Amino acid sequence: MPLISFTDKGLYCEQGNFYIDPWQPVDKAVITHAHSDHARGGSRAYLCHRDSLPLLKLRLGPYNYQLVEWNEKVILNEVIVSLHPAGHIIGSSQVRVEYKGEVWVVSGDYKTEADGLSGIFEAIPCNTFITESTFGLPIYNWKPQQAIYHDIQNWVRSNELANKTSVLIGYSLGKAQRLLKAVEEVPGNIYVHGAIWNVHETLLQAGFKLPAVQRITPDTPKEAFKGSVVIAPPSAEGSLWMRRFASYSVGICSGWMQVRGNQRRRNADAGFALSDHADWNGLLQAVKATGAEKVYITHGFQSVFSRYLNEIGIDASEVKTEYGTEDEETQSAN
Structure with missing residues (x-):
């Protein structure tokens, strides 16, 4: 049984009985960041980084939030869960999941250049890496x-x-x-x-x-x-x-x-071309730095990026998800 499976509600860890960035209400949701394609209301309990709390309250309202710092370990049914900087927006985190010596990492959205606000991306060694590829084409190469x-x-x-x-x-x-x-x-x-x-x-x-x-x-x-x-x-x-x-x-x-x-x-x-996502080189550097034996790509230019990873000897597959659209709230324009 894989440590994280891809279900109709989102990324699910059966051993720990929790979801990561689910797109339907669940009992326990681990949230990478407060953008609306990753954080949705209706779940019974949320685990998130401390800096995400005010943003989640603004966007989702009052819920049962459990707050952690980066690198702080939480045990969920014998599964060790910790959040690590993703560098995407304020409070954005990668989710490290460990069970019986096997480690998976879910990147959420991320960028590898420090912006002075969002934390500095941390490459986390793992067996399996689940990554975005929003700008997974060689043409996307950001200026500093x-x-x-x-x-x-x-x-x-x-x-x-x-x-x-x-x-x-x-x-x-x-x-x-x-x-x-x-x-x-x-x-x-x-x-x-x-x-x-x-x-x-x-x-x-x-x-x-x-x-x-x-x-x-x-x-x-x-x-x-x-x-x-x-x-x-x-x-x-x-x-x-x-x-x-x-x-x-x-x-x-x-x-x-x-x-x-x-x-x-x-x-x-x-x-x-100011982006909150990693460019082509940033994506490659992140994947290689994890040392992952298997890489799953959740959204973006999945086919191009996965094909390239396979060509350079990294086992990669595409996964269909609902991530990728950072919808703007329809608030008053005044």
Whole structure:
């Protein structure tokens, strides 16, 4: 019997009687991070990293949460479970599962470059590694974060000189916090969409240090946006909500912007390949560093990545799951 099986409810450890990031309600859920494709409501009990708690409460509401620190061991029916940094977003963790000397690791979503917010990815030796491959194509090769930050800062400065509002599009949880760090070095006000404001306030109350922002409301005067930075989620892109900024430029911040055609298709003025996922080299480095004899690939470019791993002598298989869409919450745009 495999230590973790792939079921219609999610990744299941029968020996420990728990699920990892289940997509249906279960008795015991171990959660890698607070994005909506990995954390869903309705389960009786949740195990998560301490930093994920405020985000899970914001998105799921009050539940029975058991909190752990990274590397802290928990025994579930003789199965040893521990969480380890994934570097994806604040609180994101990999799940290490050990039973009778056999070790499996579920990566969740991860990136291997430290971003200064999300913890530093830790490669965990294991027998079997279950990994994502969101950007599992050789074309996806990220520039260093600081270089991308400089590109964003220079773009904002050029818009300021033209008396334009710089509108940066990025997910409210994960990407938005990194964008705040990118633009805090550029003088001027930072305004945020309501969805980003909610996450921002939650993190501030939890003790995280983030740059000061102002929430956009119907009462915010239009002239206040000129030369300023606005950070908004993808749901705002191309919406009526954007009209209040008058003369503005849109910069989309996503790993998909590595392909120039995507910027044109989304009618953006600029594209910045800033991703919260590992690129091709990061994925390969992570897989090799685990020393795993078997690798399962849950979402992304599964066929390409698994084929390449098999070609270089690593036994890899594709697994169909419901992971992969970091859905934005449909909150008020005010």
